Amino acid sequence: MGGKTVITGASGMIGTALARQCADAGEEVLAICHRNSEKNHALQEMRGVEVLEADLSEYAGLASGGWERKYDTFYHLAWAGTTGAARNDMALQTDNIRYALDAVTLAKSMGCHTFVGTGSQAEYGRRQEPLRPETPAFPETGYGMAKLCAGQMTRHSCGQKGIKHIWARVLSVYGPYGSQDMITVALQKLTRGEHVGFTAGEQIWDYLYSEDAARALRLMAERGVSGKTYVLAHGQPHPLKDYIETLYKAVCEEMDCKGRRAGTIGIGELPYQEGQLMYLTGDITELLRDTGFSPQYSFKEGLGKMLAENSCCGTGKPGI
Numbered sequence: 001m002g003g004k005t006v007i008t009g010a011s012g013m014i015g016t017a018l019a020r021q022c023a024d025a026g027e028e029v030l031a032i033c034h035r036n037s038e039k040n041h042a043l044q045e046m047r048g049v050e051v052l053e054a055d056l057s058e059y060a061g062l063a064s065g066g067w068e069r070k071y072d073t074f075y076h077l078a079w080a081g082t083t084g085a086a087r088n089d090m091a092l093q094t095d096n097i098r099y100a101l102d103a104v105t106l107a108k109s110m111g112c113h114t115f116v117g118t119g120s121q122a123e124y125g126r127r128q129e130p131l132r133p134e135t136p137a138f139p140e141t142g143y144g145m146a147k148l149c150a151g152q153m154t155r156h157s158c159g160q161k162g163i164k165h166i167w168a169r170v171l172s173v174y175g176p177y178g179s180q181d182m183i184t185v186a187l188q189k190l191t192r193g194e195h196v197g198f199t200a201g202e203q204i205w206d207y208l209y210s211e212d213a214a215r216a217l218r219l220m221a222e223r224g225v226s227g228k229t230y231v232l233a234h235g236q237p238h239p240l241k242d243y244i245e246t247l248y249k250a251v252c253e254e255m256d257c258k259g260r261r262a263g264t265i266g267i268g269e270l271p272y273q274e275g276q277l278m279y280l281t282g283d284i285t286e287l288l289r290d291t292g293f294s295p296q297y298s299f300k301e302g303l304g305k306m307l308a309e310n311s312c313c314g315t316g317k318p319g320i
Helices: 013-024 040-044 056-064 085-087 090-109 143-162 182-191 208-223 242-259 285-291 298-307
Strands: 004-008 028-033 050-051 071-078 116-120 165-168 173-174 194-196 207-209 231-234 265-266
Touching: 004 013, 004 090, 013 028, 013 040, 013 050, 013 173, 013 208, 028 040, 040 050, 056 090, 071 090, 071 208, 085 090, 085 143, 090 116, 090 143, 116 143, 116 207, 116 208, 143 165, 173 182, 173 208, 182 194, 182 298, 207 208, 207 298, 208 231, 208 285, 208 298, 231 285, 242 298
Parallel strands: 004 028, 004 071, 028 050, 071 116, 116 165, 165 231, 173 207, 194 265
Antiparallel strands: none
């Protein structure tokens, strides 16, 4: 029988995969989810997973309530304002820092000995090199600034409380229960027979399947060095155009098997956005050295799993 695990933001792309893996390993899982979220049903159907609906602003109250049941590992994935204009809502992003500290206090009140927080590539800002833990961080958005601050402050708070602290800077993850990310939107439209336009796809990207991301977080909790920051990526970058072409081929093959016609794509139809990030890849050498992690899924294999399970049209918001 495994230990006892707490996951905030558990109904997101990585959180759902993490909850399933922990439960499959025999762990008792407490999944703390946004109140009344339509995504919570997937967790409620999992054996060994207990769902607690609570918004980020409620964590402080939960911490002061006292917990008779004790837990071992606390994964903090929840975050408000991850997309669009909310990424530069400074008041909202500042609240996220306080909520992250509330999560550490909650972890302590639950008896947890390990805290794993999820940061973001946005902490680094714009770089033209593979991202490493020691790469200087110069965030350009309120979201990135708040993630950087939350990582530093939760590390200090965990040190005061005698809790092991790990911070994972997540790059580009795809999988079930996404919503506004490019992969999910493209899969949804193409499987409905619609046309999808793209930029020229010259960006260098580094996609990691959500099941691999979840497994990496578990290895960080188990084997990672307290106080360290790890970059979470696949480690084998490709031009975005290659990812798009692989995605389109996978959808066409799946639709052919079902006797349906896939939609169409148009690479180069859209202009790059102002300030377009053109290079985003990670160096996972330190993660491999400390934890033994290496990705199990290629991009094509991850897409194939999503299509085979009909999970490409799941709803949800990215949690990082």
